[in-house]
Amino acid sequence: MGSNMAECHPVAFRWPLKAKTDHGAVLMHVDPRFTRTSAACDVHVPIRAGSDIVFLGAIINHVINSRRWNEDPFYREFVVNYTNAATLVNPDFKGTEELDGVFSGLAPDGKSYANATWSYQRNPAPGKGKGGLGPFSDLLLQQLPGRPKTDPTMQDPHCVLQIIKRHYARYTPALVEKVCGCSAEQFTKVAQTMLENSGREKTANITYAVGWTQHTVGVQIIRAAAMLQALLGNIGRPGGGVLALRGHATIQGSTDIATLYHSLPAYLNMPDGRKKHDSLKDFILTEAGPLATSYWGNYPKFAVSYFKAQFGAAATAENDYGYDYHPKITGDHSHMPMMLDMGAGKIKGFFVMGQNPAVGGQNARLQRKALAKLDWMVVRDYFETETASFWRNSPEILSGELKPADIKTEVFFLPAAAVAEMEGSFTNTQRLLQQHDKAADPPGDARSDSWFTYHLGKRLQAMYRDSANPLDWGIKNLAWDYEPEAKEVAPWRIKDEPSAYRVLKEINGYTVADGKPLATFANLKEDGTTVCGAWIYTGVVPEEGKNNAARRKPDEWISPNWGFAWPANRHIMYNRASADSQGRPWSEAKKLILWDPDADSGTKDLSGNPVRGKWVAPSGEGIDFQPTKAPAMVGKDAALGFDWLSGNDAFIMRADGKAWLFAPAGLVDGPLPAHYEPYESPVANRVYRQQSNPVAKVWRTEGNVYHGVADPKYPIVVSTYRVTEHHLSGTMSRWLPWLAELMPELFCEVSPELAAEKGIRNAGYVTIVTARGEIEARALVTRRIKPFVLDGKKVHEIGLPWHWGWQGNAKGDVVNDLSAMVGDPNVSIHEGKVFTCDIRAGRKGGRS
Amino acid sequence: MGISRRKFLKVTSGIVGGGVAAELGILNVDTAAAAAKAGKVPIKSGRQIPSICPYCAVGCGQIVTVDDAGVIVDIQGNPDSPINQGTLCPKGAATLQLVKNEQRWSTVKYRAPGSDRWEEKPLDWAMSRIAELTKKTRDANFNEFQDMPDGKGGTIRKRVMNTYAIASLGGATMDNEWNYLHQKLMHALGVVYLENQARI
Numbered sequence A: 001m002g003s004n005m006a007e008c009h010p011v012a013f014r015w016p017l018k019a020k021t022d023h024g025a026v027l028m029h030v031d032p033r034f035t036r037t038s039a040a041c042d043v044h045v046p047i048r049a050g051s052d053i054v055f056l057g058a059i060i061n062h063v064i065n066s067r068r069w070n071e072d073p074f075y076r077e078f079v080v081n082y083t084n085a086a087t088l089v090n091p092d093f094k095g096t097e098e099l100d101g102v103f104s105g106l107a108p109d110g111k112s113y114a115n116a117t118w119s120y121q122r123n124p125a126p127g128k129g130k131g132g133l134g135p136f137s138d139l140l141l142q143q144l145p146g147r148p149k150t151d152p153t154m155q156d157p158h159c160v161l162q163i164i165k166r167h168y169a170r171y172t173p174a175l176v177e178k179v180c181g182c183s184a185e186q187f188t189k190v191a192q193t194m195l196e197n198s199g200r201e202k203t204a205n206i207t208y209a210v211g212w213t214q215h216t217v218g219v220q221i222i223r224a225a226a227m228l229q230a231l232l233g234n235i236g237r238p239g240g241g242v243l244a245l246r247g248h249a250t251i252q253g254s255t256d257i258a259t260l261y262h263s264l265p266a267y268l269n270m271p272d273g274r275k276k277h278d279s280l281k282d283f284i285l286t287e288a289g290p291l292a293t294s295y296w297g298n299y300p301k302f303a304v305s306y307f308k309a310q311f312g313a314a315a316t317a318e319n320d321y322g323y324d325y326h327p328k329i330t331g332d333h334s335h336m337p338m339m340l341d342m343g344a345g346k347i348k349g350f351f352v353m354g355q356n357p358a359v360g361g362q363n364a365r366l367q368r369k370a371l372a373k374l375d376w377m378v379v380r381d382y383f384e385t386e387t388a389s390f391w392r393n394s395p396e397i398l399s400g401e402l403k404p405a406d407i408k409t410e411v412f413f414l415p416a417a418a419v420a421e422m423e424g425s426f427t428n429t430q431r432l433l434q435q436h437d438k439a440a441d442p443p444g445d446a447r448s449d450s451w452f453t454y455h456l457g458k459r460l461q462a463m464y465r466d467s468a469n470p471l472d473w474g475i476k477n478l479a480w481d482y483e484p485e486a487k488e489v490a491p492w493r494i495k496d497e498p499s500a501y502r503v504l505k506e507i508n509g510y511t512v513a514d515g516k517p518l519a520t521f522a523n524l525k526e527d528g529t530t531v532c533g534a535w536i537y538t539g540v541v542p543e544e545g546k547n548n549a550a551r552r553k554p555d556e557w558i559s560p561n562w563g564f565a566w567p568a569n570r571h572i573m574y575n576r577a578s579a580d581s582q583g584r585p586w587s588e589a590k591k592l593i594l595w596d597p598d599a600d601s602g603t604k605d606l607s608g609n610p611v612r613g614k615w616v617a618p619s620g621e622g623i624d625f626q627p628t629k630a631p632a633m634v635g636k637d638a639a640l641g642f643d644w645l646s647g648n649d650a651f652i653m654r655a656d657g658k659a660w661l662f663a664p665a666g667l668v669d670g671p672l673p674a675h676y677e678p679y680e681s682p683v684a685n686r687v688y689r690q691q692s693n694p695v696a697k698v699w700r701t702e703g704n705v706y707h708g709v710a711d712p713k714y715p716i717v718v719s720t721y722r723v724t725e726h727h728l729s730g731t732m733s734r735w736l737p738w739l740a741e742l743m744p745e746l747f748c749e750v751s752p753e754l755a756a757e758k759g760i761r762n763a764g765y766v767t768i769v770t771a772r773g774e775i776e777a778r779a780l781v782t783r784r785i786k787p788f789v790l791d792g793k794k795v796h797e798i799g800l801p802w803h804w805g806w807q808g809n810a811k812g813d814v815v816n817d818l819s820a821m822v823g824d825p826n827v828s829i830h831e832g833k834v835f836t837c838d839i840r841a842g843r844k845g846g847r848s
Numbered sequence B: 001m002g003i004s005r006r007k008f009l010k011v012t013s014g015i016v017g018g019g020v021a022a023e024l025g026i027l028n029v030d031t032a033a034a035a036a037k038a039g040k041v042p043i044k045s046g047r048q049i050p051s052i053c054p055y056c057a058v059g060c061g062q063i064v065t066v067d068d069a070g071v072i073v074d075i076q077g078n079p080d081s082p083i084n085q086g087t088l089c090p091k092g093a094a095t096l097q098l099v100k101n102e103q104r105w106s107t108v109k110y111r112a113p114g115s116d117r118w119e120e121k122p123l124d125w126a127m128s129r130i131a132e133l134t135k136k137t138r139d140a141n142f143n144e145f146q147d148m149p150d151g152k153g154g155t156i157r158k159r160v161m162n163t164y165a166i167a168s169l170g171g172a173t174m175d176n177e178w179n180y181l182h183q184k185l186m187h188a189l190g191v192v193y194l195e196n197q198a199r200i
């Protein structure tokens, strides 16, 4: 769902196809459009864009009320042991049934939630822990909560399973018909197939892409899928899971080692002026406090080692490891508000490296106009992108709305090296780090991206070297030495590229005393004796000179010696759940890791006898659990991390060790996925009185006008998407003659019914209009798109790939000129997958 | 555009492509016939360097072939990779044209404020100027403290050590190592408008 895998991740799609041909797997595609993915699947169910939570919620409802799920002991064992289904929730919690579409805690202005009532019922807090773990850990030990209360019979009305039952009771096949627009039979076929193919012997997988993320309820759609998979016992097991198909070569790496405003590397939060983050101690206690009983109990080690990586020898216990000199965020500084603030003149200088917001950004016209407000901008790319040339030939220049002479932006274009021209690593969508070697120097003055940032940093450090201003402490004391060894650059013309190896080694971590790489993150310390840029990557450089990302020995299954899967070469996360509550594989067919009670654990008891029992993985898979923790072991109450977790707490990153069917924390828009209409929708919400996500990110500003609900001026639903032959905003594809010829021109998919209503001819021009912009495209009249009938109302949907712009070999209008800036409240992603528009035959400006 | 049809069909044969264009009737390409005609892809010989496809997150392995003069002459799928077993999609198969492309710029271009044209500039000059602008902009717009809501209707003075005057937007096809260096430098400068395609 939410993915057109055959066209957008074509080579990966070979694997589900192989599962179908070689192993009889059933492939089902639930997606608004009939695509090449649908064509290769056994089942295609079209649903209206933005109705996914109704579809998934109805599967959950179908599953938990089915005979199979209630009678087969497998599900009960999985759910009671590995999820929070049995956990008791605060009796003050009220859900959408009681509050007609919202959850308890909604602020009086309806724009934010306080989540106090979403909490667990807990036993009394434990006595104070022993201490002696370290300065920050000892403080964490003093504030541990009591264990959550549970009802293993799952009958208590406040237990999570009962809450879910009530919450999804109204998500019926009949509701699916009315909201999603498919038939109840189509729905039931999918729900029943999922159920029948999940269990002890079989697992089912759900794969998604940006068709799920780019919504004002994006996070909740994915959560609904994760809940379903947890209920079906499909998490942590081979062939199960929820697989995100991400779009860029190392988009996973850019998330892990975040160049994102809200995150430090390896999923530590960014220090934040809105939170109690006044010192390193406050930062750690605020962030790690609620998580300390999970593996995040090691947060102090991760955080201190990060600051040591940042400031090197200058970071000491006395100066809080330089914490005071690290910036704090103070609000939402993500892409959309960034561009709005740029338009408002707040931002003066802009680095744009390998992105093309003039085409790729939502409400792209507004983003281009923001560029004109800058004092300076640096673009690094291969070609003269639309972002680089906005001042020269953008639609706003051609229309005379802006004049080059009036645009004061000083623009630098710096040519970039291609991947084959530099050494480095990518992290793919499976969390697999893979090394690419350098094959040749880039041409002329083209340089790697790392070169640019490294040399900019070197120049700046030289400029600040003599500054006595404490505000400059951070840049002055930045640990910034990645000089290559002579042999690394010997074959090349360019001698001053930074050493990719030294950077990766710092990301991996090493001990301060001897500079030796850390083999595992278990060796990290909170006393400043270890340096580590991103703890989840530890193990990629396990010893000096060894780079596991460059391992290239494949095998027939998990290929543990091909690249490096973070964390610790674990390919399937939470794989403790691949074994039952006794540590035995659920079945031979689905064996992954298991508890071997006779194996030598490598440790000795107090009298010096070897301790027997450890987790083993015949496939060579990394074990995502404490290696010597027996399944029956009960965790200690006054303890952190692994010591708190019990032998069945498979979900080691969760504070209770369980998969969260109900999210007591971490989400800003509710503990359970509930259906809200897209911010722009052709229909009123049929599920609740609440129309759209109450806490969605909305920016009502000039040029970012929204359409109303069932707006008669904009009655048609539009989805944007990609094609195989282009890549995103096209900077890596529209300039390539082969790809440009394969996919030369922007088109718009239109159903024959809509074409007949509007007089649209196949291959003729159409104009698509929203309150934000107007574009033209060639019509592709196709039965791949069908109107939906929702409760008697016909709703048309059209599809637009968004790769084109005015530069390159394949040119076309910028589809994102149509979309609005509106976003998911958890992660500030936009809603490019669904908004409303109107369409007419003919070209822009009335030409035909 | 200078495309040799024979050349592009050879490389893209047997993989998804051209379907929509053909359906539109724009290209008049009979893809099935073209695929039948194209035959085997010739693999150029030379030194082979393992690489990874620069496009999507599937992470297909590639082999970059370099001739005796050190020039990249071919990029094909890596048959050893357990991910793609030698196959590539049309984008991956076109990677060579990302490297060898007449429209690729290999010198620094500069547009002065208010100007209507690019000028060519030395790399070193551009790096100096960019460093100078970065410092100037940061220093003139640096916030040591800021009043933040205290949650009780008032405000509280917090140390924020940031600048709102510089923003950075990166792509997600750039090395892990770059991501690491870039976040490190931006944080050292106090930049908080730090974003990446990874959000989208």
Ligand code: SF4
Residues within 6 Å of the ligand: A009, A010, A011, A012, B053, B054, B055, B056, B057, B058, B059, B060, B084, B087, B088, B089, B090, B091, B092, B093
């Ligand atoms: S070859 Fe295609 S599927 Fe493979 S990584 Fe490249 S773009 Fe993705």
